[in-house]
Amino acid sequence: MISKYSHLIDLNDYPLSWWNKIIELGHDIKIHPQRYTHACDGKIMATLFYEPSTRTQMSFQSAMIRLGGSIIGFDNPATSSVSKGESLKDTTKIVSNYADILIVRHPQPGAAKAAALTADCPVINAGDGGHLHPTQTLTDLLTLHEEKGRLDNLNIGLCGDLVNGRTVHSLCKALSSYSGNTFVLISTPQLKLPSYVKDIITASGSNFTEVSSLDEVINDLDMLYMTRIQRERFASEEEYLAQKDTYVLDAKKMSRARKDMIVMHPMPIVDEIAVDIDNDSRAVYFKQAKYGMYVRMALIMTMLERDKPTQLLKGTTEHNCVCTNPNCITNAEYYLPKSFYGSGDTVECEYCDERILLEH
Ligand code: NCD
8 A cells, every 4th residue: 555655654664874864964953953943934743642742742843843844733632533533544634634744643553554544744653552663763873873973883781661662662673774783682571572573683683682680781781771661551550560660770780881881761761760870971861852852853854855655555465364462553443454464374464563373
């Protein structure tokens, strides 16, 4: 299924050269913001946020205003027609006639792709459930570029909720495209990185190790990416409480880390980083949130300039096959064409990447 517009659903839909162009532009905007104050004059950006957000929404809004454009949107579906039962398809279609670009955040994996299927303008995925978060990844790449001076040959530690953290999934996929990066995945057995992301790391030729102790590995990292335990994505409060507070980065642990290691976090921080770490020069998460605005300025400009059709669904429709991920958008918005890729006994849902074993 081909859309007339360019969308950003998954960073891996674009070549590395494109990501590097966005990062370079983000860097230039940071150095010379005055050069870009009229780059989007007369353009309107709509934020459709079906799930809470502070940084992503406001940095997008601030980005568009700093480019000379205007903003509309909702950040609480309860105050829009969504609360009356309007489908994602209809909301997207209508708002895309009011705006030149849509920014969509949704609690269900695959929702941004679903929105792009009907939108009459470019759609940017601002986080779809526990699945992907490409604009956070561009933020993280710009942060590494500015703070470490490189995106390759890094020993990267990712700690916390690696199963539900969409920022972690997108970041691992992206960093495995640069040569020489290695990944240290620090989590409990219940919160391990999904297999499909590990397969992408391996297929790229990068290495990963899985460990449960942050203490044992912190001394060897170039960057530590801390994440919160994602309470809202657990099936029950008991399961969340069993994982809560497993990893807390404190001064004692930081004393074992290298002088040039940086600590990143997509935010919000709940209690996984002790407050005194904020004053450690290696903690760059507040700067990271600011870099997010510059990179989103670069992204908005680029997406508004591009006018290339995008192939949104490339897979085939398996007869009688439905996605087994109960959270997948295709199980909530019934009209969506199901689409799967792969061959043999397993296929993957093209909206949420869930692996499905075919019964013969
Ligand atoms: C993250 C998100 O929403 O996925 N935050 C963000 O976008 N900056 C991480 C999180 O919610 O924990």
